[in-house]
Amino acid sequence: MRNRFRSIGAALAMIALALPIERQISAQSGTSPEQGGPYPTLLIRNITVIDGSGAPAYGPVNITIRRNLIERVDRADPISAGQGGRANQQAQPDRVIDGTGMYAMPGIVDGHTHVSSNTAVPSEYIYKLLLGHGVTTIRVFNVGNDDPKAMVVEKERSASNQIVAPRMYIYPFWRGGDARYSSPEGARQIVDEWHALGVDGIKIAGKPGLWPDVYHAIAEEARKNGMGVAVHIAQDGVYPLNALQIAGEGASIEHHYGYPESAYTDRAVQQLPDEYNYSNEADRFLETGRSWLQANIEKLHGEVIEKLLDSMRTRGFVMEPTFVVYEANRDVARASSLPWHADFTLPIVMDSFRPDPSHHASYFFNWTSNKEADWARAYRRWLEFVNDYKNRGGIVSVGSDAGSLFTVWGFGTIRELEMLEEAGFSPLEAIHAATENGGKLVKNPKIGVIRPGNLADLVIISENPLANMKVLYGTGITKVSQDRKATIEKCVKFTIRDGVVFDAQKLLDDVRAMVSKGKASTRTTAGAVDR
Helix, strand or coil: CCCCCCCCCHHHHHHHHCCCCCCCCCCCCCCCCCEECCCCCEEEEEEEECCCCCCCCEEEEEEEEECCEEEEEEECCHHHHHCCCCCCCCCCCCEEEECCCCEEEECEEEEEEEECCCCCCCHHHHHHHHHHCCEEEEEEEEECCCCHHHHHHHHHHHHCCCCCCCEEEECCECCCCCHHHHCHHHHHHHHHHHHHHCCCEEEEECCCCCCHHHHHHHHHHHHHCCCEEEEECCCCCCCCCCHHHHHHCCCEEECCCCCHHHHCCCCCCCCCCCCCCCCCHHHHHHHHHHHHHHCCHHHHHHHHHHHHHHHHHHHCCCEECCHHHHHHHCCHHHHHCCCCHHHHCCHHHHHHHCCCCCCCCCCCCCCCHHHHHHHHHHHHHHHHHHHHHHHCCCCECCCCCCCCCCCCCCHHHHHHHHHHHHHCCCHHHHHHHHCHHHHHHCCCCCCCCCCCCCECCEEEECCCCCCCHHHHCCCCEEEECCCCCEEEECCEEEEEECCEEEEHHHHHHHHHHHHHHHHHHHHHHHHHHHC
16 A cells, blocks of 8 residues: 655645755764664673563663674573673773663564655655654555655665654566557566565555566566565455465465455456446455455354465565554544644645545545444454464564554554464564564565674663564553552664664654654744635
8 A cells, every 4th residue: 555645835845844954874883863873893781681582571781782793692690690691891991881771672573565655745754754663674564655766775874874754675666658568478577677676565556567477477486586576455355366366376465355355265357346447445344354254254263374474485475464554444434533642643644644535545435333343243253263273383473554543653553563463473573573573574684683694683671572562653651550540652763774773762852853843834834815
């Protein structure tokens, strides 16, 4: 799903929302107050680790990072110290972070991201929201309206610390005016050309990429090049290419499409109202949810899961649910009034979520209680299906699809972790999905787990996310004492990406300032119109 924000007057956008040019990070000292490093030696001392592998938390430990790699993880608990631990055998580090009472977990991988930037929605806004929530790696399907070559340039700017941004894996959409997109021979040529540019994978969302012969050519050529494929099985292509056919070629499946259609027993094609029109998004998004209500539950949890597990073992299939982005369909009032919108959602972004026939995924014109009820029933089936798949050994990763349906970058990623818990994942399983499984999704075994030799991607938190996943939200958590006094703790302290240390709260302060400017601009514009 992709959301294009409406443009406002170019001059107004540049005056009201123009931001300082992002500064290149100094390899030694860090010229920005919100970032520093990578350091010759960084020591995180006396911290409890949730390593991302699914293992329980342990600590305290001392984590030694050299430049962008984790060099050592030394136990500093009394038993390990008594057995000759090496905690105090290091030379003086260049920077020390005191982790006493805190927790470290691997940086989060958000595997379904759109950088829907333009003059009014700067990419800096999106990147800082993500980093401020501990997201260190993103799989990106678009950067504004950039072509694949320009997307790769953006990825390289992040890798070389020219911009403040997560690590990027680039998967451009399979679409455009080139006739080769619609033929198997042309598809192989384009995949090879993208590989030569440095593209990491391909995003397919509907035809022509879901014509069976074209899809097979894309997937086969991508495997030859070591590239990934991510597929949104749109309704225009779900028959005959349901989830089993897509997963059989090794692609990740985005969202929920194709699974219920694989479990029909009394029909081959979804039963739709006579007046249904795929081009009407209110119809489309309502009926895709109702597809779950036509699936045979026994087949869904039997044959379908078994075949998906076989595709995971033989082809590397990964399930990417993105529960969060459809949550408005089961309760639009909740989604539109989430507490972070006031301080962290740009006015033009919020406006793009509201009903508008010219906007993708802005279809809540007459979203009734019975529609929400059907989607709530669909969610119960979907959540149970994903949890059962995980329980039987399936790999599930985390993606937010932020920028649509009241889902905001960073916040949507953390909400996805909460929704995995709702599905039945334990907190350790949810974090594992967001970290090590994210590394598997982007085919990088050096991210997602805190262990020596891996890339230095970590999040440092002042509270235990295993006890409350909400501590990862940028808004923090509110605790109320018995005498009814409330305290707010903003728990994400540092996000470390490739050895670069970002002060998460300063990044989020920058976002607040951008939103404040956006609101001031909106008020000024409204005043001018009134006069």
